[in-house]
Amino acid sequence: MLAAVAVRQNADDPLSGLELRDVPVPQAGPGWTRVKVKASSLNMHDVWTLRGIGHDPKNIPIILGCDVAGVTDKGREVVVHPIIADPDAGRGDETLDPNRALLSERHDGGFAEYIVVPDRCLVDKPAHLSFEEAACLPVAWSTAYRMLFTQASVTAGDKVLVQGAGGGVASAAIAMAAAAGVTVYATSRTEAKRQLALELGAHAAFESGARLPERVDAVIETVGEATWAHSLRCLRPGGAIVIAGATSGTAPDADLGRVFYQQLRVLGSTGSTRHETAAMLRLLASTGLRPRIDRVLPLERIHEGFQAMIDGELHGKVVISVP
Numbered sequence: 001m002l003a004a005v006a007v008r009q010n011a012d013d014p015l016s017g018l019e020l021r022d023v024p025v026p027q028a029g030p031g032w033t034r035v036k037v038k039a040s041s042l043n044m045h046d047v048w049t050l051r052g053i054g055h056d057p058k059n060i061p062i063i064l065g066c067d068v069a070g071v072t073d074k075g076r077e078v079v080v081h082p083i084i085a086d087p088d089a090g091r092g093d094e095t096l097d098p099n100r101a102l103l104s105e106r107h108d109g110g111f112a113e114y115i116v117v118p119d120r121c122l123v124d125k126p127a128h129l130s131f132e133e134a135a136c137l138p139v140a141w142s143t144a145y146r147m148l149f150t151q152a153s154v155t156a157g158d159k160v161l162v163q164g165a166g167g168g169v170a171s172a173a174i175a176m177a178a179a180a181g182v183t184v185y186a187t188s189r190t191e192a193k194r195q196l197a198l199e200l201g202a203h204a205a206f207e208s209g210a211r212l213p214e215r216v217d218a219v220i221e222t223v224g225e226a227t228w229a230h231s232l233r234c235l236r237p238g239g240a241i242v243i244a245g246a247t248s249g250t251a252p253d254a255d256l257g258r259v260f261y262q263q264l265r266v267l268g269s270t271g272s273t274r275h276e277t278a279a280m281l282r283l284l285a286s287t288g289l290r291p292r293i294d295r296v297l298p299l300e301r302i303h304e305g306f307q308a309m310i311d312g313e314l315h316g317k318v319v320i321s322v323p
């Protein structure tokens with residue numbers, strides 16, 4: 001079968017290490033299920049792997065792709081929960097299993113015709129979503145769900161700032177928070193993405209770093225260095241900043257004085273539990289929310305999709321459709 005395989009890591013030219021190869025169709029062992037991939041979507045995580053950031057070179061070559069929707073050998077339409085981990089090893093929370101792995105880190109991912117995954121990773125695909133839409137959800141939307149509703153515990157009536165509105169996690173957070181009755185402020189560097197934030201349900205959208213009309217209960221942060229100081233300034237005393245990514249850099253001025261004096265809570269967040277992935281899908285089913293797709297490409301044109309992502313051109317997800 002055809003697959004997009006990470007064969008080398010190169011910090012400056014990540015896409016040079018991504019090759020389309022003919023590989024054997026995988027067989028499912030006990031407790032695992034084979035899924036015919038119908039669609040998979042691109043994430044920054046794939047680019048980090050190709051750049052050699054956070055991915056052990058020992059696990060190269062590996063098929064990339066951590067967002068998958070497809071059909072099992074028995075005909076069940078599924079979304080693949082992308083975390084392979086043991087809840088018991090994480091004291092009931094699989095994201096805290098020290099040995100957890102995201103699909104494509106130690107197990108082959110979904111940029112292929114077939115994938116094998118642990119049975120517990122299978123979640124029913126909501127009927128109202130196409131395979132292309134469903135393939136946008138497991139990583140970005142589940143991550144955003146955990147940040148909002150588990151880590152920050154936001155509820156209707158709360159106020160939230162989402163930094164970098166154009167991002168996959170950020171745009172999902174805006175849409176779900178607004179649907180849950182939260183007042184959402186968003187920032188973005190571009191007018192087009194601020195407009196997108198308003199379309200997704202944000203109460204107001206501002207240039208990155210702009211003063212907000214009021215302090216917020218929580219900040220959803222994936223941008224990192226470029227927005228960290230602003231995120232801290234926007235919180236009410238006792239507010240929470242939930243951080244799941246640092247696209248612009250990982251080492252901002254910590255501003256510890258503000259953290260302790262305002263009693264701010266800094267909460268890291270990574271991935272989601274299977275329960276949170278399923279809850280996110282139920283939220284979409286009950287609200288009719290759906291992800292925005294920028295373009296759908298065949299596997300043969302995957303490099304073009306990644307280049308657009310690296311160039312920051314996207315207004316939604318890039319989906320690989322596998323007939």
Ligand SMILES: NC(=O)c1ccc[n+]([C@@H]2O[C@H](COP(=O)([O-])OP(=O)(O)OC[C@H]3O[C@@H](n4cnc5c(N)ncnc54)[C@H](OP(=O)(O)O)[C@@H]3O)[C@@H](O)[C@H]2O)c1
Pocket residue numbers: 043044045048139140143163164165166167168169170187188189190193208222223226227244245246247248269270271272
């Ligand atoms: N921990 C987890 O489980 C998890 C899960 C998913 C993603 N992540 C991480 O979270 C980060 C975001 O992921 P994503 O898929 O949402 O990425 P993305 O779609 O590329 O979004 C990143 C956003 O950050 C903003 N941004 C980038 N550079 C900036 C700068 N210099 N100044 C201000 N804003 C800047 C941009 O927003 P504007 O253009 O709108 O300003 C951009 O849209 C990545 O680092 C990713 O690895 C982590």
